[in-house]
Amino acid sequence: MNKFTPVFAASLLAFGLAACDSGGSDTDNIDYNEYVQGADGKADSLFPAAPVCEFADFKDLEDSSRLDPLVDRSRTYNEKSRLRVTQARQIYLANVQLGFMDHGDDFNMVWDNTDDDEFLIHRIEIDDERYDWLQFWAGDTEIGVIYRYGTLDIVAEIGDGDFKTCESDTRQASANLDATAWVQTAAEYQANSKMTYRVATMMLDQAIEDTSWTATVDQGPNFENKPPAIILDLDETVIDNSPFQARLIADQVGYHSSRWNSWVNEANCSAVPGAVEFLRAADAKGVEIFYVSNRSSSLEEATRRNLEKLDLPINDSIDTVLLKNEEDGWGSDKTPRRERVAETHRIIMLFGDNLGDFVGGAKTGVEERNALEAANDENWGVKWFMLPNPMYGYWEGALYDHEFGVGEELKVLLKTENLNTKR
């Protein structure tokens, strides 16, 4: 049963027509023909099998009162040379999804399936989430498919008084093979992590004894008589989630919170090389150890279980595992949690795999992040200790405005654009 469709579909349709910009611009499009002529020239190699949308029960999108779409950009496409690769794939997949063609059919067929050789792609925003709404007409039928922004992940289908949402799972794993293989197999990774923790161990006595020593601008005044503490991030700093990345690669799927949660609930992370020895040494010297992680607070029990399994020091008498959203104002920026620790302790060292584990303002662009790193030059290897994480992080998000939902093709293009060939 379709509870709301007439009103909703009509308003969306009207909205789409009003928002349509038939002009468009070519400036950020790539030459789609390069991709058409790639591989063996067959459509199937360009559009590897992706599971199609399985329409399920109505979801949030059905609620028209919450659906206040904001169109950022709308474009009309009537020639394939103007399409981005992801857009071409969206159009192709929509035709397959809606039964106009079969998987493996030639891409050129998609234009034959429209009544005016024209596809409209609207970028819409609903509840702060961005979507690509693909719209076209086949005969008298209005077709609409809504994708998660920049992906092949269909979330809804709209057409002539009919609206359905669905759960689909077509996002592919990121090109993370080299990075994950390095973390899991390279002796060089082991050596690098041990080296970092060993340098920290060598700095401990000086940091404890010098009461003017603090590792953070978030410390505030009058800290000299407070007991010493260290703050460590967890993932890829103290514990190793590379098997989770390996599973995404093996299963050819992308990150999804349900997959992450089930991995975390296994509580089966190993320790990062060198972390256990360092933490026991710090604990033995009376340093309080705080774990400040952006794992969701709903994962605290499993996280603690994992830390206990690894026999890592955890204070039972105060809360030293401070997770994201555990308290109001504790978002992904860790500054408020550093400030909380600083109320009672002198923070002598920080550990992380992400610039945000050390200082605010790290979820920014490449230049801003590098300037922030350089501005803190004197802290590295003395008060701040960085573990290597080539698999993910703000460093990667910086290349695409931290829009992790953009498609893999776009990510690859943006990463490539950021390479320096010195030519």
Ligand SMILES: [Mg+2]
């Ligand atoms: Mg981390």
